[in-house]
Amino acid sequence: MDCTIIAFPTLLERDDREFERHGTSNFIRAVTEGPALWDEVRHGEERPEMVRRVGAFAALIGRLEQYRSEDLDGTVELGGGMISLRLLPGLLASRVAPALRSVA
DSSP: OOOOOOOOOOHHHHHHHHHHHHSOOHHHHHHHHHHHHHHHHHTTOOOTHHHHHHHHHHHHHHHHHHHOGGGGGSEEEETTEEEETTTHHHHHHHHHHHHHHHHO
16 A cells, blocks of 8 residues: 655744735734734724734734744834734734723
């Protein structure tokens, strides 16, 4: 009996392939989505789906941590300041949670 091993692409290979096909990647999504979420949170967007969006962003950063952790040392601009992508999910969560507690 012959065994065939199927090599599935790694997360890095899948991300690179997505960039080649569509011109975007998880890193590009993180760099664009993070500041956009920050602007919504900062301007008082107190919608319940913000918790879901911030959670999805944190999951995206978690995936990047697995295979492109060096990219998370980069910074994005938030309201005139710079912050590491690695720290952004926690900052967003700290701003969203109190706002939603007051709505509930």
